Amino acid sequence: MTTHTQPSSKRAAIILAAGQGTRMKSPLPKVLHPVGHRAMLDHAIDAAEALGCERIVVVVGSHSPEVRAHVVARLGEDAIAVQDPPLGTGHAVRAAQGVLGDFVGQVVITYGDVPLLKAADIEPVFASHDGVTVIGFEARDPGTYGRLVMEGDTLAAITEAKEASEQVLAITTCNSGVMAAPVGLLFELLSEVTNANAKGEYYLTDVVELARKRGAPTLVTMASEDSVMGVNAQSELAQAEALFQSVQRDAFLAAGVTMSAPDTVHFAWDTQVGPGTVIEPFVVFGPGARIEGGARIRSFSHIEGAAVASGAEVGPYARLRPGADLGEGSKVGNFVEVKNVRMDAGAKANHLSYLGDGSVGAGANIGAGTIFCNYDGFNKAQTVVGEGAFVGSNSALVAPVTIGAGAIVGSGSVIVEDVPADALALARGRQVNKAGAGAAFRDKAKAKKESRK
Ligand code: UD1
Ligand code: CA
Numbered sequence: 081m082t083t084h085t086q087p088s089s090k091r092a093a094i095i096l097a098a099g100q101g102t103r104m105k106s107p108l109p110k111v112l113h114p115v116g117h118r119a120m121l122d123h124a125i126d127a128a129e130a131l132g133c134e135r136i137v138v139v140v141g142s143h144s145p146e147v148r149a150h151v152v153a154r155l156g157e158d159a160i161a162v163q164d165p166p167l168g169t170g171h172a173v174r175a176a177q178g179v180l181g182d183f184v185g186q187v188v189i190t191y192g193d194v195p196l197l198k199a200a201d202i203e204p205v206f207a208s209h210d211g212v213t214v215i216g217f218e219a220r221d222p223g224t225y226g227r228l229v230m231e232g233d234t235l236a237a238i239t240e241a242k243e244a245s246e247q248v249l250a251i252t253t254c255n256s257g258v259m260a261a262p263v264g265l266l267f268e269l270l271s272e273v274t275n276a277n278a279k280g281e282y283y284l285t286d287v288v289e290l291a292r293k294r295g296a297p298t299l300v301t302m303a304s305e306d307s308v309m310g311v312n313a314q315s316e317l318a319q320a321e322a323l324f325q326s327v328q329r330d331a332f333l334a335a336g337v338t339m340s341a342p343d344t345v346h347f348a349w350d351t352q353v354g355p356g357t358v359i360e361p362f363v364v365f366g367p368g369a370r371i372e373g374g375a376r377i378r379s380f381s382h383i384e385g386a387a388v389a390s391g392a393e394v395g396p397y398a399r400l401r402p403g404a405d406l407g408e409g410s411k412v413g414n415f416v417e418v419k420n421v422r423m424d425a426g427a428k429a430n431h432l433s434y435l436g437d438g439s440v441g442a443g444a445n446i447g448a449g450t451i452f453c454n455y456d457g458f459n460k461a462q463t464v465v466g467e468g469a470f471v472g473s474n475s476a477l478v479a480p481v482t483i484g485a486g487a488i489v490g491s492g493s494v495i496v497e498d499v500p501a502d503a504l505a506l507a508r509g510r511q512v513n514k515a516g517a518g519a520a521f522r523d524k525a526k527a528k529k530e531s532r533k
Pocket of ligand 1: 096097098099100139163165166167168169170171172191192193224225226227238240254255256257282283284285310
């Protein structure tokens with residue numbers, strides 16, 4: 081989704097991700113924690129890509145090989161800058177200088193732990209081409225944020241809370257941390273930043289005053305506090321997730337999806353749902369779900385990596401796993417799990433089944449309790465059910481196996497050989513009725529119990 085207008089100069093992004101994230105108290109590095117089933121760091125990279133940044137550099141710490149590996153897998157080795165030890169945000173940005181090499185253009189600095197900030201929120205930061213522009217926000221509780229000290233329309237300084245006077249602490253317009261500047265100016269200013277301050281760190285924010293000293297413009301563009309929120313602890317991760325979900329729900333409602341209890345429906349970052357689809361309360365989407373318009377997703381269903389066509393009905397209590405592909409008007413009902421199976425138009429599996437690895441032809445009916453036995457402990461194999469076939473309840477189809485079009489499988493069968501089209505397959509013990517034997521058994525058992533009294 082590219083929302084940016086053609087940049088009039090080239091763009092690069094430096095994404096800071098070298099913090100240890102100790103307050104998360106988690107073995108997973110902070111920036112790899114997901115929001116909407118996508119790592120926070122990937123949300124930051126998505127925004128940089130959508131802004132048209134041709135170079136993206138992620139500043140990582142050497143304490144976190146997982147973050148490095150994650151970045152290399154997505155962007156390659158030349159997207160990595162290492163900051164070790166972390167000596168402040170200004171020091172972190174400088175760590176990217178060598179990696180940016182001879183890049184010429186605008187550089188934006190963003191953060192791996194700010195997952196909700198979208199390209200559209202960042203875009204205005206590129207308005208000036210010869211100065212420093214900062215994204216500010218109105219803070220409900222300014223706390224430890226850097227304060228934006230204004231002089232008319234221009235930014236005079238960013239003052240960190242620890243260095244601020246009472247008067248400056250009263251300012252509620254705060255620094256999001258995101259800023260942009262031409263690459264040459266940025267690194268010249270950073271080379272002048274010292275660590276002579278309360279924290280003994282190299283503050284990125286010091287570039288504002290240094291730019292002013294040279295007569296370079298220093299500007300502010302505003303964003304909402306929610307969009308710039310940073311995640312430092314699990315409670316903030318949960319808060320970011322809640323905000324993310326609320327944005328998703330509003331977007332789907334606005335796009336014509338019907339939800340009677342949207343607060344109970346959870347989406348992933350890439351969930352697609354078409355207009356006119358009804359999503360009942362308590363539905364959870366994992367990544368990779370594509371639901372066409374005019375489908376119905378009933379309560380308590382879990383859908384991940386699956387496609388659902390128009391007119392199909394899922395649930396209640398259905399589980400669609402990756403590769404489930406439900407055709408038009410098909411039906412997957414309660415306590416049915418589908419994985420890696422194409423169900424053609426009008427195919428049905430209404431109750432208590434596992435369908436893994438295979439296909440179900442148009443209009444075929446899978447009876448209650450049917451299992452596709454797809455795994456022998458070592459390998460997976462395919463079960464193919466032909467068009468219009470009928471599989472009786474409680475059948476085990478031992479893959480690889482094919483049920484021909486129009487065939488019928490008798491209830492309770494264990495099918496290990498292919499069934500020809502239009503055949504009736506019975507693979508179970510033949511029933512024997514012994515006249516009177518039930519009554520005789522009962523009398524004998526009763527007498528035995530009496531004799532023990
Ligand atoms: C910073 C800003 C502050 C702003 C706030 C917004 C400075 C000096 N202050 O403060 O004005 O209001 O963010 O949240 O910039 N990081 C590194 N390497 C480092 C230090 C930090 O990669 O050496 C990364 C961290 O992982 C984190 C981000 O930069 O994601 C911000 O660092 P942090 O130390 O939290 O800055 P704040 O003190 O919160
Ligand atoms: Ca912070």
